Amino acid sequence: MQNFVRESHVPKTSKIRIYADVDLSVDSVAELNAEQSHYLLTVMRLQSGDKLLVFNNRDGEFDCTLTPKNKKSALLKINSKTRDFECVPDIWLMFAPLKKDRTDFVVEKATELGASRIVPVITRFTISDKIKIERWQAQTIEAAEQSRRVDLPLISEPIALNKLLTNWDSNRQLYFMDETGAGTDIASTFATSQAPAAILVGPEGGFSEEELVLLRSKSYAHSVSLGKRILRAETAVVAALSCFQAICGDWKKE
Numbered sequence: 001m002q003n004f005v006r007e008s009h010v011p012k013t014s015k016i017r018i019y020a021d022v023d024l025s026v027d028s029v030a031e032l033n034a035e036q037s038h039y040l041l042t043v044m045r046l047q048s049g050d051k052l053l054v055f056n057n058r059d060g061e062f063d064c065t066l067t068p069k070n071k072k073s074a075l076l077k078i079n080s081k082t083r084d085f086e087c088v089p090d091i092w093l094m095f096a097p098l099k100k101d102r103t104d105f106v107v108e109k110a111t112e113l114g115a116s117r118i119v120p121v122i123t124r125f126t127i128s129d130k131i132k133i134e135r136w137q138a139q140t141i142e143a144a145e146q147s148r149r150v151d152l153p154l155i156s157e158p159i160a161l162n163k164l165l166t167n168w169d170s171n172r173q174l175y176f177m178d179e180t181g182a183g184t185d186i187a188s189t190f191a192t193s194q195a196p197a198a199i200l201v202g203p204e205g206g207f208s209e210e211e212l213v214l215l216r217s218k219s220y221a222h223s224v225s226l227g228k229r230i231l232r233a234e235t236a237v238v239a240a241l242s243c244f245q246a247i248c249g250d251w252k253k254e
């Protein structure tokens with residue numbers, strides 16, 4: 001029987017890349033906290049002299065050398081800057097939280113797809129597990145590490161839809177994904193759009209009639225269609241953010 005495991009073709013794992021809330025500047029030394037030291041020394045089994053990439057959501061990304069201080073604590077010697085700090089386009093993802101695993105998926109994908117802020121919005125038909133902001137934060141860090149972002153999305157406290165709209169800054173256009181099909185198609189919509197902007201996706205039960213009336217009454221809010229098929233909320237999130245980045249966000253090359 002043919003052996004399909006071709007070890008020589010297995011790609012080398014890339015350099016470990018972590019987020020750390022420490023000041024990073026070339027030729028200085030930073031001390032990692034106990035949790036991160038444990039991860040690098042015990043879980044990843046890095047050793048003295050091993051290289052890794054570190055970003056801190058403000059100074060950029062740096063090539064560092066690990067220097068264990070003792071068994072429980074690690075120091076980073078900062079060798080060189082590998083990337084300048086940059087922010088993703090100012091596009092917010094606002095969505096009605098879903099069941100735990102689907103919400104996890106949304107938070108991860110929104111980070112990969114370059115949302116600048118993630119806002120849990122409570123709507124009439126929102127049925128969600130308890131919202132744990134700390135868990136969401138940990139997920140954004142993991143997704144940013146993996147996707148090579150040098151910034152992290154902000155996570156807002158949960159907010160009711162009508163309160164969100166009452167305090168809305170009308171310089172930011174709001175695109176709500178409208179499953180009724182009444183909206184403009186997304187390609188035409190984003191052709192004339194730019195950041196700052198926000199995408200809103202409803203819960204599995206959809207928006208209520210009153211919510212649609214309220215949204216449609218706002219001059220800054222635009223009803224958008226994602227085609228004839230009804231998508232699951234998490235699919236709508238990925239589709240809408242992808243269209244934004246492709247048409248008017250940072251997937252577009254200058």
Ligand code: SAH
Pocket residue numbers: 176177178179180181200201202203204205206207224225226227228229230231232233236
């Ligand atoms: N229960 C609703 C569907 C809700 S889908 C129904 O059967 O009609 C969950 C959310 O995904 C919606 O609130 C909307 O924001 C988005 N969505 C799903 N399909 C969409 C489409 N074709 N166009 C625009 N938004 C869509």
